[in-house]
Amino acid sequence: MARFLRAAGLAACLLATHATAAKEPAAPRPASFPEHERQCRGKDGWSDPAPPVRIFANVYDVGTCGIVALLVTGPRGHVLIDAATAEAVPPIARNITRLGFRxxxxKLLLSSHEHVDHADGLRGMQRLTGATMVATAAARGVLESGAPAVDDPQRGGLPPFAGVRVGRLVRDGEMVTLGPVRLTAHTTPGHSPGGTSWTWRSCDAGVCRAMVYADSLSAISADGYRFTDHPAYVATFRTTLAKVAALPCDILVTPHPGASDLYARLAGTTPLVDRRGCAAYAAAAGAKLDKRLADEARQLRVR
Structure with a gap:
């Protein structure tokens, strides 16, 4: 009898262990970067499908060959920052499920800035996931309407996009929390009036990194717009450049991967970790803004 009870207890223990193991989530299955390179060779379009790649720890690029869509995962749910175009929604969804996530x-959708190449897919992703869209007050109106802001330098140069319902507003410096995943919003207007950058810490095997998803900082515009005609906007832009330069920054990611040499860093051509990455990114953008202003001033003198 004792032997039977011991055997039954062992069997129960094995069944319990098996049941526990069955509930353990499978390890994510990102593509290798060589696979990403092969699929995106010669492509950098907003909607060109790309396989999902791991950037660091719980951070994955599930976007397209030309646009980053950043997935930050956690045990209480995941955060997706940007969703490229409406055409990119199905491949982004496939990338998330390919990684092994549902x-x-x-649970949360965030954005960098309210332009069609980054925000057009948010509505489709919200429909697929039921996630809450989180945005700043400056970005909310444009994200919901899809119509560029009246003070956006690119107004008239980019098409409208499908609006997405914003369920929560976030302030500059406010933390968005989803279990142990904690991202801080930084208002960074300039490239667009509602530009937002995001920072958080991600850890892998005891190694933690300060992650930055810094918004685009390029001073580009629709035809006919002159930054010199908008000194207050330029002053705000310069404040943004200083803010981005000062962020704690181990690993920088940008909405357009080429702006931060993301693919070269993932390929190992240059270091992935660069504590001066944000400062260098802001300095390069500042130099281009200065050149744009100088070119505009020169054109005015010629006239």
Whole structure:
């Protein structure tokens, strides 16, 4: 009898262990970067499908060959920052499921800036996931309407996009929390009036990094717009450049991967970790803004 009880207890223990193991989530399955390179060779379009790649720890690029869509995962749910175009929604969704994550576990949607190449897919992703869209007050109106802001330098140069319902407003410096995943919003207007950058810490095997998803900082515009005609906007832009330069920054990611040499860093051509990455990114953008202003002033003198 004792032997039977011991055997039964062992069997129960094995069944319990098996059941626990069955509930353990499978390890994510990102593509190798060589696979990403092969699929994106010669492509950098907003909607060109790309396989998902791991950037560091719980951070993955699930976007397209030309646009980053950043997935930050956690045990209480996941955060997706940007969603490229409406055409890119199906491949982004496939990338998330290829990694082994469920679409319904994407609980929050965030954005960098309110332009069609980054925000057009947010509505589709919200429909697929049921996630709450989180945005600043400056970005909310444009994200919901899809119509560029009246003070956006690119107004008239980019098409409208499908609006997405914003369920929560966030202030500059406010933290968005989803279990142990904690991202801080930084208002960074300039490239667009509602530009937002995001910072957080991610850890892998005891190694933690200060992650930065810094918004685009390029001073580009629709035809006919002159930054010199908008000194207050230029002053705000310069404040943004200083803010981005000062962010704690181990690993920089940008909405357009080429702006931060993301693919070269993932390929190992240059270091992935660069504590001066944000400062260098802001300095390069500042130099281009200065050149744009100088060119505009020169054109005015010629006239």
């Amino acid at each position: 679409l319904r576990d994407v």
